[in-house]
Every structure is written in C-alpha cells, then in structure tokens.
Amino acid sequence: MATAKDRAQAKAGSGLNDDIGEQKRLELYRTQVVLREAEQRAYDLFLQNLVKGTSHLSLGQEAVAAGFAGAMKPGDLSFCTYRGHAHTLARGVPVEKVLGELMQRDNGLMRGKGGSMHLTSVDHGVMGSYAIIGAHLPIACGAAWRAQYKGDKDVSVCFFGDGTTNIGAFHEALNFAAVWKLPVIFVCENNLYMEYTPIGDVTAVPQPAADRASAYGLERILIDGNDADVVYRAAQIAFDKARAGEGPSLIECLTYRQSGHSRADPAKYRPEGELDRWKLRDPIKIYRERLLQFGVAERVIADIDAQVRKVVDDATEACKAAPPPPLDIIATDVYADGGWAWRN
Amino acid sequence: MATAKDRAQAKAGSGLNDDIGEQKRLELYRTQVVLREAEQRAYDLFLQNLVKGTSHLSLGQEAVAAGFAGAMKPGDLSFCTYRGHAHTLARGVPVEKVLGELMQRDNGLMRGKGGSMHLTSVDHGVMGSYAIIGAHLPIACGAAWRAQYKGDKDVSVCFFGDGTTNIGAFHEALNFAAVWKLPVIFVCENNLYMEYTPIGDVTAVPQPAADRASAYGLERILIDGNDADVVYRAAQIAFDKARAGEGPSLIECLTYRQSGHSRADPAKYRPEGELDRWKLRDPIKIYRERLLQFGVAERVIADIDAQVRKVVDDATEACKAAPPPPLDIIATDVYADGGWAWRN
Amino acid sequence: MAELTYRDAVIRGIAQEMSRDPDVVFLGEDVAKAGGVFKATVGLYEQFGPLRVRDTPISEQAILGAAMGAAMTGLKPIAEIMFSDFFAVCFDYIANEFPKSRYMSNGQVKCPLVVRTGNGAGSRFGAQHSQSVENWCMMIPGLKVVAPSNPRDVIGLLAASVRDPDPVIFLEHKSLYPTKGEVPDGEIVDTLGTAKVLRSGKDATICALALMVPRALEAAEKLKAKHGIDCEVVDVRSLVPLDTQTILGSVARTHRLFTVEENPRLCGWGAEIVSIVADEAFYDLDGPPVRITTPHIPLPAADILEDIVLPTPDRIAETVRRSLQS
Amino acid sequence: MAELTYRDAVIRGIAQEMSRDPDVVFLGEDVAKAGGVFKATVGLYEQFGPLRVRDTPISEQAILGAAMGAAMTGLKPIAEIMFSDFFAVCFDYIANEFPKSRYMSNGQVKCPLVVRTGNGAGSRFGAQHSQSVENWCMMIPGLKVVAPSNPRDVIGLLAASVRDPDPVIFLEHKSLYPTKGEVPDGEIVDTLGTAKVLRSGKDATICALALMVPRALEAAEKLKAKHGIDCEVVDVRSLVPLDTQTILGSVARTHRLFTVEENPRLCGWGAEIVSIVADEAFYDLDGPPVRITTPHIPLPAADILEDIVLPTPDRIAETVRRSLQS
Numbered sequence A, B: 001m002a003t004a005k006d007r008a009q010a011k012a013g014s015g016l017n018d019d020i021g022e023q024k025r026l027e028l029y030r031t032q033v034v035l036r037e038a039e040q041r042a043y044d045l046f047l048q049n050l051v052k053g054t055s056h057l058s059l060g061q062e063a064v065a066a067g068f069a070g071a072m073k074p075g076d077l078s079f080c081t082y083r084g085h086a087h088t089l090a091r092g093v094p095v096e097k098v099l100g101e102l103m104q105r106d107n108g109l110m111r112g113k114g115g116s117m118h119l120t121s122v123d124h125g126v127m128g129s130y131a132i133i134g135a136h137l138p139i140a141c142g143a144a145w146r147a148q149y150k151g152d153k154d155v156s157v158c159f160f161g162d163g164t165t166n167i168g169a170f171h172e173a174l175n176f177a178a179v180w181k182l183p184v185i186f187v188c189e190n191n192l193y194m195e196y197t198p199i200g201d202v203t204a205v206p207q208p209a210a211d212r213a214s215a216y217g218l219e220r221i222l223i224d225g226n227d228a229d230v231v232y233r234a235a236q237i238a239f240d241k242a243r244a245g246e247g248p249s250l251i252e253c254l255t256y257r258q259s260g261h262s263r264a265d266p267a268k269y270r271p272e273g274e275l276d277r278w279k280l281r282d283p284i285k286i287y288r289e290r291l292l293q294f295g296v297a298e299r300v301i302a303d304i305d306a307q308v309r310k311v312v313d314d315a316t317e318a319c320k321a322a323p324p325p326p327l328d329i330i331a332t333d334v335y336a337d338g339g340w341a342w343r344n
Numbered sequence C, D: 001m002a003e004l005t006y007r008d009a010v011i012r013g014i015a016q017e018m019s020r021d022p023d024v025v026f027l028g029e030d031v032a033k034a035g036g037v038f039k040a041t042v043g044l045y046e047q048f049g050p051l052r053v054r055d056t057p058i059s060e061q062a063i064l065g066a067a068m069g070a071a072m073t074g075l076k077p078i079a080e081i082m083f084s085d086f087f088a089v090c091f092d093y094i095a096n097e098f099p100k101s102r103y104m105s106n107g108q109v110k111c112p113l114v115v116r117t118g119n120g121a122g123s124r125f126g127a128q129h130s131q132s133v134e135n136w137c138m139m140i141p142g143l144k145v146v147a148p149s150n151p152r153d154v155i156g157l158l159a160a161s162v163r164d165p166d167p168v169i170f171l172e173h174k175s176l177y178p179t180k181g182e183v184p185d186g187e188i189v190d191t192l193g194t195a196k197v198l199r200s201g202k203d204a205t206i207c208a209l210a211l212m213v214p215r216a217l218e219a220a221e222k223l224k225a226k227h228g229i230d231c232e233v234v235d236v237r238s239l240v241p242l243d244t245q246t247i248l249g250s251v252a253r254t255h256r257l258f259t260v261e262e263n264p265r266l267c268g269w270g271a272e273i274v275s276i277v278a279d280e281a282f283y284d285l286d287g288p289p290v291r292i293t294t295p296h297i298p299l300p301a302a303d304i305l306e307d308i309v310l311p312t313p314d315r316i317a318e319t320v321r322r323s324l325q326s
C-alpha cells in the first residue's frame, strides 16, 4: 500500500488551483466522457454479440488517458497496450473508427486486420497498441531516439499496467531510456490487478513502478490517477523535462479498473466492497464536482454529456450499417509491396 | 563511482579480525592460488594453440569465487557464466577436468561437448555455466524453489557480471526470488566492463546491482570483491539468511578482471594505469599479506604454492596425453534415450 | 467412460499426475487462485494447495527458468505459458536452455519438464494471440513437441509428457477447449511419438494436427460422399518424436500425401513430413505431395478474415480433389 | 576492383549506406568504440560519430525495440545482435513485433530496419554461440531473410536490405568473416529475392547458403573430377523473398535436387525448398529430393566433433553420388 508520504504526494496538486483554466478543464472533462461513453457502448455491443474477439475496457481509468492526452502536442506519440481504446480515443481518433474495429467492420481503424488489441492511428500519433506485455516500452524508446536524433521536440508516451513492471522488457527499456536520456514518458496505470491476480501478490515492492524508479536513476513519482488535474499537471512536468532534453520520467498513477480484465471476466476475485469504494472516487464524478467547484454551470456539463452521447450513438449506427471488410485485404500489407510477396 | 558510504561499507569486515580461523584462511588462500594457476596455465596453453574455441578468464577476480565457495556446504548449488572456470574449480572440480574440456579432450568435464563456456559438474554442485547473458538467474531461482519445496537447506548461488544487470532476465529473476522468498544468492561481480564497454557508459545507476536492490525490496550490499575474507563474511550472512527461510540476497562485489574479456582480447580499451592500480589490490597479494599478518609462516604459503603448481602441471600433462573425444558421442544425450531419437 | 471437454481433460490430466507424484508442481500466470484464463486449471489450487500450484508475476522468463532449475534438481514442473505467442518473450529457455543442457553437460543435467500453452487460432484474438507455433519448437533439437486433438489424447499425452525424461512442449488448441469427447475412467497414459490412423482410406493420406484433425476428418467424409475419394487421415499427435513409420506406411498404401497445417506456410511441420516422404518414399508417390496451410501472413482479427485463412474442410477437400483429379 | 574480406565488406556496406542517407543509424553492444566483437564495425564510430553509431547496454530487447520505434517514425536503423543465438532473448521483436506491425495496422506502420548478426558454426564456440538460425526467421511471415556467401554480396545485399521498406534479418556467417573476395569499386546495390547460379551443370541441382556455398562448390568440383557428375550450384542468398523461379528452373534442367543446410535437420529452409519443388515440379524430378543438413543435435564445442556434424564437401559429394548412382 501507499505510504502516508505517498498519499500526501499523490494529493499534492489537486484541489482548488486555477492553473489549468476553464477551456482545458472542459476539454479534460469532455475527453473523459467520450472514453466512458464509448467504452460503455462497446460493452453493450458485446452483450448484443456485435463486438467479436476480445476487448479490454478502461472504465474507471479515464483520468489517466485524458490527463496525458490533454498535455500532448500534435507530434507527440502514444504507445498503448491491448487496453488501448481510451488512449486512442483521447488523441482524437473518431469513436466510429474504434467501434468499427471492435465490431470488425470495414470502417474500423484497421479494417478488422488488427482488432481491439491493436488500435493504431498514425495520423493521430497513436503508434500502435501492443498485446505482448512490455513489448512497447523499448519501442517507445526508439521513437524517442528518433526525436532526439532529429532535434525534434516530440515526446513518446508509453502506457502500461502494474503487472507489466515485472517483465524483462520493462527493465531494459527504463535503463536504456535513462542512459540515452530519451524524451520518453513511461506511464504505469496501477489498477491493482494483472488479469485476475492482485499485483501485490507477485511484486517485491509495494508500488511496482514508483518503487523502482531509483533503479534507473529516476525520481519516484506516484500520483492520484483518478484526478485528471493531477495527472495533467504531472504530465506537463514530464513533458517539459523531456522537451528540455533532460530524459525520461516514470510516473505511477493509482487507479482502478471498474470493469473486468477483458470482456468475459466478471471479476469475482475482487474483495467485497473494493469496487464500491473506488466508485466513490470515480474520475468522472470527481471531475464533474471539480467543474462545479470552479463555477461551470450544470447546463454546460449536461450539454457536453448530450453531445458526446450523440457522437457515440451516431458512431454506433454507422458501424452497424458498415459492411465487413472485403476478403481481398488478407493479402495486403504483409510486405510493403502490398501483397504477401515472399516468393517469385 | 562508489560513494564514501559505499567505500566504508565495502571495507567493513576487512582487517584483523580472527573470526575466520586459520584452517579456513588457508583453504581460501589455496583456492585462490588454484584458480590463478589453472587459469594462467589455460592462457599459456592457448598461446601454444592447445586451447581451442573461446575462453574467458577470471584473473584478478579469484576472491569472489573462493569466498563464496568457502562458505558453501555440499548440497549448495553454483550457477555460473561462460566466465566459469574459477567458480567450477572453487567447488573442487579437478583442474584436469577443466583443462581437458578447454583442450577439447576426452578427459574433459563434458568430453568436449560443452566447451569452456559450459562447464558443468553436477557431482560438485556446479549446475552449469550459461553463455546467454542472464539466462541462469531464473534457473537458479528454480533450483532454490526445489529446496524450498522439499524443505532442504540447500542454497543456490548465481554468479554474473555487471553487464548482466541490464538484461530482462535479471529483473524477472530478482523479483521472482523476492516474492517467493527463495533461498538463492545473486552475486554480481562488478569488474567494471562488459566485453569492452565500461559498465558506467550504459547503466543508469553507479552501482549496477547494489543500486537496484531496493527495486526488489532487498538490502543494498556492496563489498570489496578482492578481499576473500570480506567476501566470505558477506557470503556467510547471505547463506544464513537463505537457510533461515528469509529469502534472497543480491551482493555486488567490486573487482577487476586483469585479463582481456576473452582469450583474443588485448583489452586496449582500458585507461592508462587502471590495470596497474588494480594489481596493487590483487586478491592473492592481499591474501598472502593477510596470512602473514595472522602469523602464517612464509614456508607454509610457499608449500601451498608449490603443491598447487604441481597439481596444475600434472593436469596439463594428463590433458596433453589425453585423446580427443570419440566421434560416436555426437549422437548421445540429445534426448534421454541416449541417442537423438526424434523419429522412429 | 465419461464425456469430457478438452478443457476439463487438461484439468484431469494435470490432477492425475499431481496425485501420482508429489514432485509434480505447477506454475504460471493466474493459474492458481483464478483457475487460468482458459479455465483449464480450475480446482487444482484447491486440490493441491499453494505450495504445488503457484501464481507467478508476468515474467515468462522467470517462469520457464524456474521450471528448468526445479527440473534439473529433481522436481517435475509443469509450467503454463498463457498463449503460445508468448514463447517469443521466453524463447531463450525453449531454444537455448531446456534442449541443450543435457547435451552440453554430456548427460549430467536433465530437464524433465512440461510447458503447457494455449496455441492456435479461431478466437478472433488477432496476430499476437492466435499463432500456431509448433514449428518454433519442432525445429529445436532436444525438445519434444506434442499437440493433442481430443480430450482422451489430452490426458494420455499429458501424462506421457510429465513422465518423460526430456523437456516437452505441450500445445493445447484454444479452439478445442470447449469440444467434447469420450474419455475412459481411471488412469490414462499414452505414448509420445505415436501417430494414429483415425480413418482408413486407399486414395490419399492426409496428415493433420490438433484443430486440423476434425477438419481433415470432415473433409475426408465430404470427399467420400461427393467424389468417392477415400482418404486415410493420420492424426500426427506428436511432432517430436515423429512417428514416421505410420506416415510412411500410410503413404505406401495410398501413394498420395497431403498435410494440413495451421502454421503459416514456410518451414512448417508439413514441409518436414513432405521432405521425409519425398526423400524416403519417393517411388511410393504417384503425384506431388501437397501442403495445405495458412497463407504466409500474420493472422487477421476479424472473424470473416480469420475464417478464410485457416484451412477449412472445404478447402482441404477441394485441394485433395483437384490434385487427385488433375 | 579490390580484394576485401567478408568482415571488411560489412564495414564498407554499412559505411556506404550511412554515407548515402543520414537517417541510417547503427546500434548494438560494443559496436561503436570497440568496433564490434568480430571487428566487423571498426572505424564506423570514428567516421559517423557518436550520434549515429551507438553502444548499448546488454539489452537485446531494448536494442531491437528501439530499432523498431526509430524505424516506424522515419529512421533506417541497423541493429546488431552479436550472435544470432541471442535472437532467442529478443525473439518477441523478431516474431511478433517487426513482422506484424504493418499488417495489424492495415499498412499504417512501417518497419524498415535491418538486424545484422553473426550466424553459424565453425568457431568451436559450443551450442549457444554457433547456431544457424535462418529458419527461426524464415518461418515468420512479414520478415525478409538474407544470408550472403561472399564479400561482394555482403555489400550489395546489405545495401538492398537497408533500402528495403520491410524488416530484414541479415545473417553474416562468422566463419566467413576472414574469407576474401573481389569487390568492384563504387556503390554496390543488389536485389533481394534473387538466387544465383554459381556453377552450371546438368546432373543435379545443389542449393546452398552462406558457408555451405563454398562447400557445395567444392563438392561439385570433386563430383565432376572423380565421378563425372555435373552439378549446378545455386547460392540461394535470400530466403525471403525466395527466388523459386531460379530453383525450379534449375531443377527443370537437372531433374534432381539437393539442399545443403547448416541448420539442424527439422523444419529448415531445405525442407521448404524440397516441399515447393516436390509440389510444383514433381514430374521434373527423376529421383528423391535430398536434404543434407547438420544432424538434429545441439552443436558440440570440440573441433573434432564440430567438424563432423557440419556438412562437408566430402559428405555433400558422397550423398549426391550415392543418390544419383542408386
């Protein structure tokens, strides 16, 4: 568990501080609502048997995606996991494209070739969603290396879970990034669980990412991942550091996934009451209160909610109407020649 | 570089402390001389073109091998790297068997099938030498798991270099051992270099192992690896901890390889004077002085030196006289049936 | 005799061996308290307790490394790698450590362990969770490789694998987990390296593995019904050791060879069997040996796309017919 | 025209491409200041500086992952993995990431990079530093795989690999590093997917790769001199893309096929070529296609043992003779 000092650090930066400004706050709110509505819709569509394959929702973790995306500039790059809907949407990828991919339609982001676990939208800086634990941490280093080499100010951001901190690639990437002083930000979303196993059962330190920062000469950063303002501020500091050429950051965000690990998981392994306690700290609930505290009118909030709902409804209809992908695309994009030309 | 505190810690336990006793001290000395003489002989034989393939000497690092082997009990297990001659010999494997393997003779430890990088003597508790960086750390965990499961008091000891701390398997093994509280000791021999690259150029922290202990909830242990007494004492503490069921230790030993990385390496990448400075701290020189301080007669020391030289001379002759392995062994021990029965 | 799912057969197979031998231990991610992500290990934790059924961190190298260290010192570990695609993150153990330790040590080190894994396509999981990796393993000298196609074989071959003195890769097909089959009561122990002729025929031999076995059988029925072509279907079951005698014997009777693989096209086990037959039984063959495989592509996620890339009964039947009638 | 070693050809090939394109960058263990453990990158650090030639920690996953991230965002990285055996510790990038990113993203992500590595036996390094791993790569859809047999091809194929839009595995044979060959002056760029007929002959086709090419040529000379058997020798050069036309064309002329591989026996590229020929040119074949391989064993360290397990000119010649004369 987090120490008292951790809790103090995690809280710091929350509360009534108007450094963020109304426009950004409304954006952070809107993003979170988009993620929530789109993913809840994905779940409904799954129940209707319209989402095939697997899918991994981030319900309850929206503040992390919104806070980081809110701090990103256009050239910045996101590297996500199979639990990547939220991060993909947060960069502005249309809901229709994401739901289309989950529904395996021709209007999907990758026309059904990738599926829910591999959402990619290079145009939006979403450089892929990776389904092998840890794989994308070194890859994000490489993208950061390009920026460093070219003298660009682009930053690569790599999102992953608590469980990912125990795999070899995590270690190699963190050391590598620190030694090369790469402009990359490693964001650990500690949602307390791997698939079904509590992270504490299999990790030698209480905070799987933060307690390891020192092993890479990095500062220990542990924040409240359910408060988009806190996330946004922490992100800004890390982006500034990266753009100033001062190297990587490792940020552990304390959060909770309110859904099961994947679509099929009823999450029975949770202790009684845990989910309810975390729902009291639901990021959207927190943020709605925050807006009200800052004097945003209820009506403005309701308008955003309604707009978002309409976007998601329209996307749903578009996807339902979309055809499945044509069969001839199975042969394209294996190699750059467009086909699968492994022989003459 | 080591901090002042590190240096103090590293020194602690050295000096005139008679906790070790003359018999053990003579054993520690003798072991170091065996390693030194055998490896110097290996180098001479290489110059005579009698050692084929590659070989990696530990000249200058003898105190680590001697100190740990001195603290081991018969059931304890050693897991070594390609730089494994010293650790193999230190467990009592005959010099002839090791030189025979280097010379690819039928009297070699594995009859030429493994070679210098894979010395293995299960009868002596040497459970193999592994040539893929990091591979044996998880394997040592597994052997420790067996002991834990069986309620034995055997401890697994895994030796590796500074460069090995940056590979994924290091991280996975350390966390795993800590979480399962396994009776395993991880011994990092920091000899300042990977093959030719200084470890400091590619590592995010000054002490590649010690500065990472906290990432696995372990104590930071950094010792003088050139003083066999210091090593022996640190080893004893770690063995006691392991046998008491209190889990793994990670010990970083500061040392220096006086030879090149492998037989072909002239080690030109060393800064001027570095080797000379370390030779002043040569482990055998240190230990000879230590014996004298404790009142051991020069003649006793000279006798040991002479006995060891004779053992190595005899082994050399035996190896030179030994035939190469018979060709029919290529087919055995691929599978347990004795042959390579992958088909009927 | 009882009807059992392939999934439950895995549970029964592991339980049979753990009950028999206290040195059999089991480790993997989410395998203990949660019963495995495919529910193929439910109840083992409750039955055998936390010392023998252990949850691990997400550390595939540590899982396989620990299994090896335990095996070489006397335990008989079963390690689960959740999806066979993840072999790539622990491939050093599979390719360089397990299979070489006995040889390099001149027989001193033994590595009797089993790696169980969920293999194969059909779940719309996309390119990184759907692969058939049997050739990743078959190509490595020193490994044994097994892939059962039905519940009875799951138990029998798993028992044989656990009792085998060498490292065995045990490939469970994810799409077969819900399928059912008759399983006799009592202990079941099979023999590695034995293929099974599941259907006799005189016109052609079809070799298949795992999920492709029921498809090959279905294709054979279609060929018989529609075209009067009579195929012999061989369930290869064990890639290493490979029962070449059964395969060569069948080809000697039918004079034609087809292999049906879920592997991508290049360097699969089909190529190995074709090469053995073409070399050793060249004059038995009346026509070209033909491999039916997944095309040489990463697997697509969408159902409609995944369905057309895996060999289907229709594609198998059509390929055989065209080849025999040309 | 100059005589160059294979080792120096690697240096020249990398330098040629780095001089041409500032986006070509190079990383690996001990490659920069030390010039590489095989001395195959000496001088590059001095010529191109520390921003383009970079030493890494011992972190093969980070090396390949970083190469991929750089490639997908616009650089053209060359990554060195010191020994090809170490592919096993970074196999996820080779098997699951590089080759699938383009497909899974429906063409959005590109991964133009080269992994160079020291492959093959002959140095008495034992089972974990001597493997031929071309089939580890060939079996993965989405990769290209190249293995030059001489200095000129090293430069030409390396240039083609660096300029290729797909991930290319470039296998340098360790035992060829000291060998010499004539190399033209000026820029050299070859074409991937092209095999070369190095010797014409009418009696049999011998396909070989890398170190096996000079051995196959030597065997062909012996067969001619001693037995009047006239072999065509094909240097396969590129396993993916595979120049099946050249191979099928040769077999159409000679009617017999032999493959000479350093791979262990099962599922090698020889099996792939045999299977393609047996399927597509069955009626061209006058006798069984035969694979000559390393036996299916881990490699032994001792010189005398290593020497008898790799295919030698004598073993190749004897196998061909026996097969043709039986």
Ligand SMILES: Cc1ncc(C[n+]2csc(CCOP(=O)(O)OP(=O)(O)O)c2C)c(N)n1
Pocket (backbone or CB within 6 Å): A083, A131, A132, A133, A134, A160, A161, A162, A163, A164, A165, A191, A193, A194, A195, A261, C029, C058, C060, C082, C086, C089
């Ligand atoms: C190498 C590898 N091992 C195991 C898995 C299976 N797996 C998928 S998600 C997951 C849990 C990941 O936990 P965490 O990193 O905390 O992320 P979260 O799912 O909680 O977002 C596991 C074990 C995988 N995809 N890749």
Ligand SMILES: Cc1ncc(C[n+]2csc(CCOP(=O)(O)OP(=O)(O)O)c2C)c(N)n1
Pocket (backbone or CB within 6 Å): B083, B131, B132, B133, B134, B160, B161, B162, B163, B164, B165, B191, B193, B194, B195, B261, D029, D058, D060, D082, D086, D089
């Ligand atoms: C996975 C892997 N990568 C690279 C190598 C090549 N290699 C052999 S020894 C070595 C340096 C190891 O340095 P360190 O761990 O400090 O051990 P030392 O040699 O100094 O004892 C390297 C890079 C290897 N054997 N395995």
Ligand SMILES: [Mg+2]
Pocket (backbone or CB within 6 Å): A161, A162, A163, A189, A190, A191, A192, A193, A194
């Ligand atoms: Mg988690």
Ligand SMILES: [Mg+2]
Pocket (backbone or CB within 6 Å): B161, B162, B163, B189, B190, B191, B192, B193, B194
């Ligand atoms: Mg070192």
